[in-house]
Amino acid sequence: MASASNRGVIFQGAGKVTVETIDFPKLALGDRKCDHGVILKILTTNICGSDQHMVRGRTTAPKGLVLGHEITGQVIECGRDVEFICEGDVVSVPFNIACGRCRNCKEGKTGICLNVNPARPGAAYGYVDMGGWVGGQAEYVMVPYADFNLLKFPDREQAVEKITDLTLLSDIFPTGYHGCVTAGVGPGSIVYIAGAGPVGLAAAASARLLGAACVIVGDMIPERLRQARSFGCEVVDLRMDVKLSDMVAEITGSPEVDAFVDCVGFEAHGCGHDHGHEQPATVLNSAMDLTRAGGEIGIPGLYVTEDPGAQDNAAKMGSLSLRFGLGWAKSHSFHTGQCPVMRYNRALMQAILFNRVEIAKAVNVQVISLDDAPKGYADFDGGAAKKFVIDPHGLVAA
Numbered sequence: 001m002a003s004a005s006n007r008g009v010i011f012q013g014a015g016k017v018t019v020e021t022i023d024f025p026k027l028a029l030g031d032r033k034c035d036h037g038v039i040l041k042i043l044t045t046n047i048c049g050s051d052q053h054m055v056r057g058r059t060t061a062p063k064g065l066v067l068g069h070e071i072t073g074q075v076i077e078c079g080r081d082v083e084f085i086c087e088g089d090v091v092s093v094p095f096n097i098a099c100g101r102c103r104n105c106k107e108g109k110t111g112i113c114l115n116v117n118p119a120r121p122g123a124a125y126g127y128v129d130m131g132g133w134v135g136g137q138a139e140y141v142m143v144p145y146a147d148f149n150l151l152k153f154p155d156r157e158q159a160v161e162k163i164t165d166l167t168l169l170s171d172i173f174p175t176g177y178h179g180c181v182t183a184g185v186g187p188g189s190i191v192y193i194a195g196a197g198p199v200g201l202a203a204a205a206s207a208r209l210l211g212a213a214c215v216i217v218g219d220m221i222p223e224r225l226r227q228a229r230s231f232g233c234e235v236v237d238l239r240m241d242v243k244l245s246d247m248v249a250e251i252t253g254s255p256e257v258d259a260f261v262d263c264v265g266f267e268a269h270g271c272g273h274d275h276g277h278e279q280p281a282t283v284l285n286s287a288m289d290l291t292r293a294g295g296e297i298g299i300p301g302l303y304v305t306e307d308p309g310a311q312d313n314a315a316k317m318g319s320l321s322l323r324f325g326l327g328w329a330k331s332h333s334f335h336t337g338q339c340p341v342m343r344y345n346r347a348l349m350q351a352i353l354f355n356r357v358e359i360a361k362a363v364n365v366q367v368i369s370l371d372d373a374p375k376g377y378a379d380f381d382g383g384a385a386k387k388f389v390i391d392p393h394g395l396v397a398a
C-alpha cells in the first residue's frame with residue numbers, strides 16, 4: 001500500500017481550477033460498498049474538452065468537484081470481490097463507469113449503464129450529473145466493477161514506453177473512432193469532421209485508419225487546422241465567409257460528403273462573419289446540409305439538458321433550433337451519446353501496440369505535471385493545438 005495521501009484537480013467555480021490535497025480513495029462511494037473495485041496509482045490522466053464545459057461554467061457542476069475521467073494507472077489494491085485483475089496490472093480505465101450486470105451493459109451500451117447513477121443512465125469519474133464518482137486528475141483513484149471495466153495492457157514495460165498513445169484509450173481515441181463508425185466511415189469514404197480539438201483530430205486519425213479516401217476537418221483556429229494537415233487531412237477555415245459546401249466542393253468536386261462527424265457539441269460557434277458568436281445548433285444544421293441523402297451523422301460532440309451560460313431561454317434547457325425536416329427528407333441517421341469505450345479500446349490498443357496508428361502525434365500530446373494542470377486548462381481553453389496529459393507522479397517524465 002502506498003502512503004495515504006492524495007492530491008487532485010478541483011473545480012473552484014467558473015474559470016478556476018486548483019490542485020489540492022484530497023482524500024485517499026476508499027473502496028466505497030459514500031454508503032455504497034465497492035468491494036468489486038480497485039485503487040489505482042495513476043500513471044497518466046488527461047484534460048478533456050468535456051472538462052472545459054464545466055470549467056467554463058456551462059454546466060451545473062458543483063464547486064469542490066474533483067475533476068478527471070481519462071485515467072491510466074497501476075493497480076495497488078484490489079477489493080475482496082475482484083477476481084481477475086491483480087495488483088501490479090497496468091490498465092486503461094474507460095471513462096464510462098459500468099456495472100456489467102444491467103440490461104444496457106449486457107447489450108454493450110456501457111455509456112448508459114442503469115446501476116451506477118441514481119439520477120440518470122450513465123456515469124463517469126469526476127463529472128457533473130454522472131453519479132458522484134470521484135475524478136482521477138489526481139495521484140490515486142478508485143475504479144468500481146474493476147473486472148468488468150478495466151483493460152489490462154499485456155506488458156508493463158511496453159505500456160510505459162507507449163504511454164502517450166495508450167493514455168488516449170480511456171476516451172478520445174475510442175470516442176473519435178466511434179464518431180466515425182456511427183457515421184458509416186469505411187474504405188473510400190469522403191468524411192467531414194467538424195472541430196479540430198483533440199476529439200476531432202482523433203476522429204480524423206480514426207477515419208484514416210478505417211480507410212477513408214478523403215478526410216476534411218473544419219475549425220476556426222488556424223493552429224488546430226495546421227495540426228490536422230500535419231497528418232494528411234484536408235482542412236477548411238471556417239472564419240472564411242464562404243459556404244461550407246462550396247469549400248468542400250473546392251476540395252472534392254462535390255458539395256456533399258458520405259459521412260459527417262460532429263466533434264464540437266453545444267458550445268459551437270457560427271462560421272464566416274459569425275465566427276465570434278455562439279450558435280449551438282450550427283454544426284447539426286450543417287451536418288444535414290452537407291451529408292448526402294442516406295448518409296449517417298456521428299455526434300460525439302456533447303449536448304446538455306441544462307446550460308446556465310446559454311444565450312437564450314430555449315438553449316438554457318438544451319432546446320436547439322434545428323432544421324430537422326432537411327435531415328428527415330434526406331433519410332439521415334443520427335447517432336448521439338457517450339462513446340461506449342469498451343466496445344473499441346482493446347482493438348485500438350492493438351492498433352497502437354502494432355504501430356498501425358500514431359494517435360499521440362495526431363492529437364499532439366503534451367505531458368505536464370499535476371501542479372501545471374491549471375495552466376494546462378488555461379492553455380487548452382485558449383485553443384492550443386495540444387492534448388494535455390497529466391503525469392501526477394512524474395513517472396512518465398522519468
Ligand SMILES: NC(=O)c1ccc[n+]([C@@H]2O[C@H](COP(=O)([O-])OP(=O)(O)OC[C@H]3O[C@@H](n4cnc5c(N)ncnc54)[C@H](O)[C@@H]3O)[C@@H](O)[C@H]2O)c1
Pocket residue numbers: 048049050051052053171172175194195196197198199200218219220221224238263264265266267268269270271282283299300301302303337338339
Ligand atoms: N461523446 C463522448 O463520449 C465524448 C467524449 C469526449 C469528448 N466529447 C465531447 O466532444 C467535443 C470535443 O471535445 P474536444 O476535447 O476536442 O474539445 P475542444 O473544445 O478542444 O474542441 C472543439 C473545437 O470545435 C471548434 N469549433 C467551434 N465551433 C465550430 C464549428 N461551428 N465548426 C467546426 N468547429 C468548431 C473549436 O474551435 C474547437 O477547436 C466536446 O463537446 C466534448 O465534450 C464527447
Ligand SMILES: [Zn+2]
Pocket residue numbers: 048049050051069070095171172
Ligand atoms: Zn474526455
Ligand SMILES: [Zn+2]
Pocket residue numbers: 098099100101102103104105106112113114115
Ligand atoms: Zn450496467
